[in-house]
Amino acid sequence: MKKILLFLLLFISAVTFSDTLKNVSYNNGKVTGIFRENKQIIPNTSVTKLGNDDILMLSFPDSDMASSVPALINKNDQYISKVYTVQNNGMVVVYVYLKPSVTYQVVVRNGEFQVTLTGEQAASRNNSSQTSRYATQEQSDNNAQTAQTQRQSGSSIRGNKKYTIVVDPGHGGHDSGARGNGYNEKDIALQVATRLANNLRRDYNVIMTRDSDFFVPLDTRAKIGNDANADFFISIHLNSSSSSSANGTEVYYFNKKDQNNYAAQVAKLENKVDSSYGDTPFSDFILNDIFYKKNQKTSQAVAGAVLDGLINLTGLRRRGVLGANFAVLRGSNSPSILVELGFMNNYSDLSKFLSPDDQERAAAVIGDAIRKYFK
Ligand SMILES: [Zn+2]
Missing domain, CATH: 3.40.630.40 (Zn-dependent exopeptidases)
Structure with a gap:
């Protein structure tokens, strides 16, 4: 009974109470976001197509952001072209503009999230423009909960038809x-x-x-x-x-x-x-x-x-x-x-x-x- 109660409390503290995204930084294939408090907010992740870019969107419910969170632009980078963060209706959304064929992994720890980007192997870059990516959200330490989803961006492929x-x-x-x-x-x-x-x-x-x-x-x-x-x-x-x-x-x-x-x-x-x-x-x-x-x-x-x-x-x-x-x-x-x-x-x-x-x-x-x- 105690265990269930403890779990519920943890769950409620993670989901119900809001947190503030303090900073987002980028370095060598890693996007890191730091929250003000030591809570664990699991984002919804999805990828949508925008021109040649695929945009990874991380939506954090019940959050706001500090005004100092920067927009990051890095056109010559191997993995991203930019990262920007917006606040809308009680949630914070981090947009990561991925270069073609970049795969991502999202790890959430208390008070922090990290997106690790890797280039896809040449073998899978055939003439099909379908790119499969995976998103992983995992909790740190001994907490065994892991969610894994596979996503195909097949709905957003530009082909060679006229219109x-x-x-x-x-x-x-x-x-x-x-x-x-x-x-x-x-x-x-x-x-x-x-x-x-x-x-x-x-x-x-x-x-x-x-x-x-x-x-x-x-x-x-x-x-x-x-x-x-x-x-x-x-x-x-x-x-x-x-x-x-x-x-x-x-x-x-x-x-x-x-x-x-x-x-x-x-x-x-x-x-x-x-x-x-x-x-x-x-x-x-x-x-x-x-x-x-x-x-x-x-x-x-x-x-x-x-x-x-x-x-x-x-x-x-x-x-x-x-x-x-x-x-x-x-x-x-x-x-x-x-x-x-x-x-x-x-x-x-x-x-x-x-x-x-x-x-x-x-x-x-x-x-x-x-x-x-x-x-
Ligand atoms: Zn409508």
């Missing part, structure tokens, strides 16, 4: 999005988006901004597309409303000015997780302006086709194609749209996107609509 399309499942990780009828938006969005990505892979290079349940900052999502020179960006969401009778499907394209109050409200709701990214750097605005005009027509056209396809399929109410200032679309250099499939809090909407068959059909009509414009 590259980014599929962005809304929300993820600590950001569950809208909730309704016992479901989280982030889960339904991921399920439909994964099916859409698989559908599109038949004809396109497809990059997913996330392929499992982890958080990606809104501006990083657009950047993933830009760095891959994407031709089109589609973000999948579900809506919510304080009114239980709100229903229907709508598709958005980026507009600097929200088209109407309703569109402004939806954009505000979808943007709110990333208040820290509210300000776009000035230089980005100039660049985006050029793409803004060029892309808006295409975005509107694809948005209309996607909406037609979905309405024909589901019979849900047609709420229209609207322009609004979505953070996730704002930074995109390619035509980009955001789909609100239906309302989470309206079961007759939600029920059209719950079963694998329904999700597959929704993905297929969205895929067909995209094919009309990218062939």
Whole structure:
């Protein structure tokens, strides 16, 4: 009994109470992070593709960071190009930009984490660009708990097809999005988006901004597309409303000015997780302006086709194609749209996107609509 209690106490102290990341440093293939207190915070680890880089993300729940934590840039290094750390909604995320074919191992000790990077052997660097990595989290000393996961970055490979399309499942990780009828938006969005990505892979290079349940900052999502020179960006969401009778499907394209109050409200709701990214750097605005005009027509056209396809399929109410200032679309250099499939809090909407068959059909009509414009 005592042992169980002790274990519970240790567990609670590791998970419940927050800690502050004091410093992150890099030296010769080792990224080391030091926390202020002697606690053990196990991060969620995942890898996502950003241009030529693979980014290892370590998300530490219930944490904040000291303002002195530096951004580390080391372009000539063998293993990394940079490491930067952000604080968002009560968690700290360390982004390690890995050079191609670098393998990582994460070890967590009390008050410290260490990422050890190693170059992969030439033998496994064949013409397939698939890179397998492993992440290990282990506790120090005599604690035997070890978690090991194998990850393939197969979902984010750029192939040699003509067009590259980014599929962005809304929300993820600590950001569950809208909730309704016992479901989280982030889960339904991921399920439909994964099916859409698989559908599109038949004809396109497809990059997913996330392929499992982890958080990606809104501006990083657009950047993933830009760095891959994407031709089109589609973000999948579900809506919510304080009114239980709100229903229907709508598709958005980026507009600097929200088209109407309703569109402004939806954009505000979808943007709110990333208040820290509210300000776009000035230089980005100039660049985006050029793409803004060029892309808006295409975005509107694809948005209309996607909406037609979905309405024909589901019979849900047609709420229209609207322009609004979505953070996730704002930074995109390619035509980009955001789909609100239906309302989470309206079961007759939600029920059209719950079963694998329904999700597959929704993905297929969205895929067909995209094919009309990218062939
Ligand atoms: Zn959403």
